Amino acid sequence: MFSLLGGTPLWANRKGLRMCTDELLKKVLKANLELVEHRLVVFTWGNASQIDRVRGIVAIKPSGVPYQGMRASDMTVVDLDGNVLEGKFKPSSDTPTHLELYKRFPSIGGIVHTHARWSTIWAQACRDIPPYGTTHADYFHGPIPCMRKLSPVEIRNDYELNTGKVIVEGFTQRNIDPVAIPGTLVAGHGPFAWGRDAMDAVHNAVVMEECAMMAAHSEVVNPAIIEIEQPLLDKHYLRKHGKEAYYGQQSG
C-alpha cells in the first residue's frame, strides 16, 4: 500500500504534535469557524476535530451547538475510546467516526465532516468523484471514492462507529492511501475530509467541494468526458506533495 509514495506517508515523518490543550482547542475552534467562512455548513451541520497523537486525545466540536459565538472552551476533549476528558458539552454525535479514522489512519491529524452541497450531491448519487482536472489532481491523487452503503444492522447499532469502519474498509479494499486521497464520500450521507491537522482537513474539504461542483457540470457540458491522464494526475499531485514538490515557498 502507498507504493507510489515509496511507503513513506507524507505526514508520517512528522512527530506527533505536542501541544497544550488550550492550543489544541483554539486550533479546532478555528477550523470549525473556517467551515462557516467557506460556506460548507448550514446551521450546525459540520464538525472538525484534531488529534494530539502524543497524548492520545482528540478535540472536537460539541454536538448541535451553533457556530455563532462559539469559543475554544466550548470544544470537547475525548480520548480514543470516546471518554470525555474535558468540556461542558457532549461531543459531536459523529465522534465515533472520527475516532475510528484516527485509529486506523495513523498519518492523519485532523478530520472534517460536513453536508456541503456539491460533495453531498455526489454522496447521494453514490458515485466516486472522477479526477477531471488539475484542481482535483493538486490535492487528490485519484478519484474521491464513494463508500458502500451501510447495512441495516450497521445502521441500527453503533451507526457512527460503523460509518468509520466502512470508510476504513473501503480504503483498504481498494488499496487507497488516505494521505494521497485525503477525503471520501459516505453513500447517501456526505463527505469526510482529513489532513495533517484540522485546518488542513478544512482545506481539503473546500477542495473537494470545488471539484465536486466542477465535475458535475463538466459531465453536463461534455457527457463523453474522460478522466485526466495519469501523467497529468501525477504531475500536479507531486508538484504540491512529496520530495519533488516545487509549488509554494517551502519546497526544497
Added chain:
Amino acid sequence: MFSLLGGTPLWANRKGLRMCTDELLKKVLKANLELVEHRLVVFTWGNASQIDRVRGIVAIKPSGVPYQGMRASDMTVVDLDGNVLEGKFKPSSDTPTHLELYKRFPSIGGIVHTHARWSTIWAQACRDIPPYGTTHADYFHGPIPCMRKLSPVEIRNDYELNTGKVIVEGFTQRNIDPVAIPGTLVAGHGPFAWGRDAMDAVHNAVVMEECAMMAAHSEVVNPAIIEIEQPLLDKHYLRKHGKEAYYGQQSG
C-alpha cells in the same frame, strides 16, 4: 396516523405557548427577518407566522410590506377566523392558508411560506422531493410531498383558504404526519414549512431548500439514483427527534 411515533406527536406534549402579545410579535418579526438572512426571500415574497394556542391568536407578517426596517409593531394579529385584532396593516394575503393549517394541524406552532428558488423549482415541476440523503432524513421522515393542483373553482374563490385545504387533504389522504414531514410543496406555486414555532418553521424551510437543491443535482449526477433505505431514513430522523434522540445537548 402518526403510528411510527406511537401516536404522540412530538410537539403535542408541550402546553400551548402562553406569551404576551409583544413577545409573540417579536418572535414573528425575527422569524421573518431570518428568511431574508437565509436568502429565502426576494422582495416581499415570503411570510412567517406563529400561533398562541391558549389565546387562539396568530401573528403574521403584513401583506406586501418590505422587510427592511420592519418592526415588531408592523406585524398583524388575527384570530383563527381571520379577524384582525391588532396591527396597522392588512395581514399577508396568504393568511387564510396559515389559519387552515393551524386549525387542522393542531401540533404545529409556526408556519413559513416563501418562493425560495429550489423548493419552488420542485413545486413547479409538480414532484415530491425524494429523500436521497441523511440531510433530508435528519428533518423530514420521508419524501416532501407535492400537493395536487387546485381546480379552477378552487382558484377562483377563496384561493388561499383552498390552498390550505388542499394541503390538509394531501396529508390526510397520503396519511402523512405533519410533525414528521414539517413542510410541503404546493404545485405550481411554492413551499410551505412549519414547526413548533415560527423560528422552527424557518429552520425547516432552510432545510427543505438545501434538500431540494441537492436532490435536483443528485438526479443529474446519477439518473438511476434511488431513495435512501428505510433504516437510514429512520436512523437519522430518530437521531434528532423523539425519545431516543441523541443529537445535540438536550436529549435524554
Added chain:
Amino acid sequence: MFSLLGGTPLWANRKGLRMCTDELLKKVLKANLELVEHRLVVFTWGNASQIDRVRGIVAIKPSGVPYQGMRASDMTVVDLDGNVLEGKFKPSSDTPTHLELYKRFPSIGGIVHTHARWSTIWAQACRDIPPYGTTHADYFHGPIPCMRKLSPVEIRNDYELNTGKVIVEGFTQRNIDPVAIPGTLVAGHGPFAWGRDAMDAVHNAVVMEECAMMAAHSEVVNPAIIEIEQPLLDKHYLRKHGKEAYYGQQSG
C-alpha cells in the same frame, strides 16, 4: 389588444409624471445602483432609464461608466430624438432602443437592460420563458417572449434602434400587452424589462431573473413539465394588478 384588462392599461390612468430634472436624475441613479445591489450587472453591463412624458425627456445611464461612485449628475438627459440635453457623458449606447420603446409603448415609464445571467441564458437559447409557477404569474401575465433575431441589415445599421423595433414588432404581432408582460428577451443578446418608472423596471428585471432561473431547473427536474393553467395565471396576476388587486396595502 390588451383586452383582458378592458382596454385600460394599468398605468395609463396616471398623469405623465411631472418632476424636476434633479428628481428624475436621482431616481434613475437609484435604479441603476439597484441593478448592482440585486447582482444583475457585472462591470457596466446594464442601464436603467426613466421618462418624463410631460416634458418629453429621458434620463439614462451614461455609456461604459462604472457604477461605483456614480452620481445623479453623471446621468445623461436626452429628448425622444436622442439629442443630449444635459449631462457631461455620452448616453448609454442602448439609448435608441430605450427611446423606441418609450415612443411605441406609451404606458411605460422606465426601462432596464442587463446581461443578467439567467435571463440572458434564455435569450441565448432563443426561447420564451414559460410561466411554470405563481412567481411568474404574479408579475408576467403569460410567457416572457423571446424576440426574433435581427437580420444582417438590421444589425449593420441603426442596430440599437432596430433592436427596439424588433421588440415592438414582436409584441404587436403576438398581440402582447407590454403592461401585462413588462419585459422581453432579445435573441442572442439579453433581457429588457420595463415598468411604470425606472425602479419598477428594476423590480420586473429581478423577477424575470428569478423566473428564468427557476424555469430552467424545473425543466430539468421534470422534462414533461407544462405551463400553469390559465385560471392560476389569471388569479395571481390579478391578485397584484388591476381593480381587483388585494395583495399589499394599497388595494381598494
Added chain:
Amino acid sequence: MFSLLGGTPLWANRKGLRMCTDELLKKVLKANLELVEHRLVVFTWGNASQIDRVRGIVAIKPSGVPYQGMRASDMTVVDLDGNVLEGKFKPSSDTPTHLELYKRFPSIGGIVHTHARWSTIWAQACRDIPPYGTTHADYFHGPIPCMRKLSPVEIRNDYELNTGKVIVEGFTQRNIDPVAIPGTLVAGHGPFAWGRDAMDAVHNAVVMEECAMMAAHSEVVNPAIIEIEQPLLDKHYLRKHGKEAYYGQQSG
C-alpha cells in the same frame, strides 16, 4: 493573420509601457486582489502578471502565498528568461507559461490564470466555449478555444513552459488573433486570459467566466442552440473595439 483588424493589433500602437517598478508591482498586486474580489480564486489558485516591455521585466504573484494581507512588495520581478530580479519569494509556478505567452504574443501586456469554476468546467470538458450571445461577442471575437492536451513527455519536463507552447501552437494553427480572443482554456486544467495590462486581463477573465456559465446553461435550456451569426458577432465586438468603437466615453 489578424486580417479582420487590418494587420494592426489593437494594442500594438501603444508604446511599451514605461513605469517605475513600484508602479508595476502595485498594479500587479491590485490585479491579483481583483481576482479575489470577483470570486475567481479559492485559496491561492490564481495569479496575475504584467510586463514592462521597455525594460523586459515581468511582475507576478509569488507561488502559494495567500492573498490576504498581500503587499506590492510581495510580488516577484523576473526577466523574460525567468531570472528573479526582485522579491523575497519564489515566483508563481506558472511563471514559465506567462513568459512564453509574453514572448510569443507581443501585443499583450498582462496575463491571468485561475481555476475559476465555469471556465474550468469547460476546460475539463475539453470544449471551446461557443459564442452564444453578445456578452461573449463584446469581448471575444469568436469561440474561446480549448487547447489540446499535453503529451506525457510535455507534462513530465518543463510542464509549465510546454503549457505556454501548446497555447501558442493552438492559436497559430487555428490562426486565432490573441488580441481578438484574449483568453483560452488549457484542456483538463483551466483558463488563461490576457489583455493590454494585468487589470484588463482580470476583466477578460471575469467575462470568460460569465460566458462559460451562461453557455453551459443555454445548451441545457436549448440543446439545439447554435452560435450567434457572424454579423452580430462582428457588430458587438467592433462596437467596443477598433476604430469604429462607439461604446463608452473614449471612442473617436
